[in-house]
Amino acid sequence: MDDGHADALYRWGKFERAGRAYEEILRKDPGNVRAARRRGHVALLGNRFPDAEKYLTMALDLAPGDKETNRLLADCYTRQDRFALAAPCWRLAGEEAYAKQFAAVRGRPYQIHGDHARLPWLRTDPFPLVEASVNGGPPKRFTFYTRVGGLGVSAKVAAEAGLSAVAKQRIEAFGGVIWLYYGVLESLRLGGIELRNIPVGWSDQEAEEHDGMIGTWVFYHLLSTFDYAGRALVLRRRTDEAVRKARAGARPLPLWLAGEHLLHTEGSVAGSATGVVALNLGGTGEQVAGISANTARRLGVRVDRDRPMAGYAGGQPVVAYPCYPKEVRLGGATAEGAYCYAGGEDTLGQEGFYKLADIAHAFHKPYTVTLDFTGMNVYIAPGGRRRARVS
Template sequence: MTDDRQWDRRSLLRGAAVLAGAAATVPLLDKAATAVAGVGDTDGLFKAGGGDADALFKAGRFEQAGRAYEEILRKDPGNVHAARQRGYVGLLANRFPDAERYLKMAVELAPGDKQANRLLADCYIRQDKLSLSAPHWRVAGEETYAKWFAAFSGKPYQVHGGTAQLPWKQMDPEPLVEASINGGSTKRFTFYTGAPSLQVSAKVAKEAGLSPVVSEKMDFLDGVVWAHHGVLDSFRLGGIELRNVPVSWSTTESGGDVSTDNDGMIGMWVFYHLLTTFDYAGRQLILRRRTPETAGKARAAAKQAGADPLPMWMAREHGLHSRGSIAGAAGSGTGVVGVLFGGHSEVAGIVKKETAKQLQVRVDRDRPVETFAGSHPAVAYPCYPKEMRLGDVAADDIYCFTNPDAPLAPDGFNVPAVFFHSFHKPNTITLDFTDMKLYVARGQAA
């Protein structure tokens, strides 16, 4: 069994992963306990019919799947799979009371169920209940996370200040912004929503006097590194300061930096505590304390720019998804797609093997690219979908990769494509993690 978090951590050590999202993961659909409420089957990559709960879930029809799982539980209250999946549906949309109810039910029915415990642990950390997550991480086999989060006291991610507008010091090969640690001088931070926690370099960790709560040794490329996890007092991003923040850093066996490309990386856990705007067109990162007023202004600005709200889902602590489409010579399909911001990649996205085949996307198999997926060697091929679309923003015949080893349903539902850094360059994207809406418009923020 592959541990997908090992892939995530190793990709952080590299600074980013070109094929992030292509890592092998453990599906959450349990074939041994298929939950059926009626008759139906998956039709291709983008459609599902009937009332088969797992088929609906796999096709990204989460609301319908949730109702189907509820129907199963009405008839069979002891169905662990249905309880776990119904909780997962709630968690994808950050509906925490809903998610907690069903995931607790699943854990009560099967206390040793690793998947249910992992999802419940994630549910707690998204609500900043870090200590409550610890025992569930332990049951899920994540001892490092269990020790790290059990060590927290007080409220994490305390937000001070209202707004931060951070100009990008560069766009490529990865965007850089300035931030400071514990009141020190400004440092160069990249950001990547495919990463979970805030990362700092070994040098910055030493300067800030950070001490690890827990450390682990892991294989990395041709050697080994140490990954350390601790607690940061203060992280300032322009006009916003976050206090009591989970932080990680990595060192070589001699204690040096693994990479010197930047001073650290801002991951998804920081961004989902704020109303976050990636203004690619204006080359700035806009962060706001999320209030009804700031959310209303963001909606109004998006409407003025012609952007309709898109649904947003988050899987496995930081895997962001929305609804998009992709087209090839044989037509197009709309479904749940992965969306990543920041990082280090020259391609606009990943087109899954099954998607490329079904839609007849042009693939250049004469020019294989040797790259890495989470620091593991991988071979990808250039491909050129006729169109990739997110909301009203589209790119035609754009340069992408297809990786034959990338799973279609890494988190239990089909993800035909993943949209990367280069796709977003003409656009402004705002993420609202309370309403779970994504707004994308062409041009820079007003």
């Protein structure tokens, strides 16, 4: 078994087979840093923390200064709320702001009080809004998006809550310079659930239409249901009974978590074979999905290149074009002939595996999507208030 075969399996999302291939490499070559790191990364994608720690620690013993390994191990500890171990790894990964923020959290983070919360959406478009309370204050308007990590609040809310920055960072995004600030929040109340002692961030740029954004780090502490059809965000303590009720007979799809907060599952586009897709919940946009220009060409998807769309992705400028695949599918949930976009030449992300598509906000509207970060499954069921096609 050579590195090339194992890497090919990994690139194409055959994660279980890739993991076994990397193990075979390590049996023959115990000093192979890359194989150890990749084997640990495969485990981390599925929140299999003992295996992730085993192989990432092996890789770090072989190459203590490796930034990529330190970042993966920092993420592994962060997901388990082991911030004292995460902080030095973040520092060695070159993320000084994260290192200072997690080191500043005293006591047990993400303390959960309450068992269940149903937060009605104040609106759905251009992005969902719910109400939440910061440090016992009056309700504020929060959006959510699983393409961001932690909890963010506006500079105004940070000042009202008496937050102090333990770290700051200068970035270039959206055509300008933005200063980011990092601190620790005492309390976030989401209906019947309160979270205490949680990392929080804010910037010097004020958002006009909301007071903050809830990211994946909050959602992976709970059994999180995005009831698009019923216009509500439902949060529960994770129990087997809660999972049974939430799945509502839906067939489980795999859930992978990469890049600290980016969700992935299995899907298909335009009759393609099933492949890895990014699962984006919340955010903005009318499109059902995004695909690369290469994917559009390979699958024969019609792209309207006469109507370029300029925008931003990850704070950086991008150009995309409308396209209309005959079908986008996640398990039994489908969107047929719906508006999508094509942009970029490739879909090999920083995580090192190919994405067939980014499934976006508009796809989910007829459905209810539940994320179980313990079983690492996604459940997509038709909504009770809207008719949805499920095969």
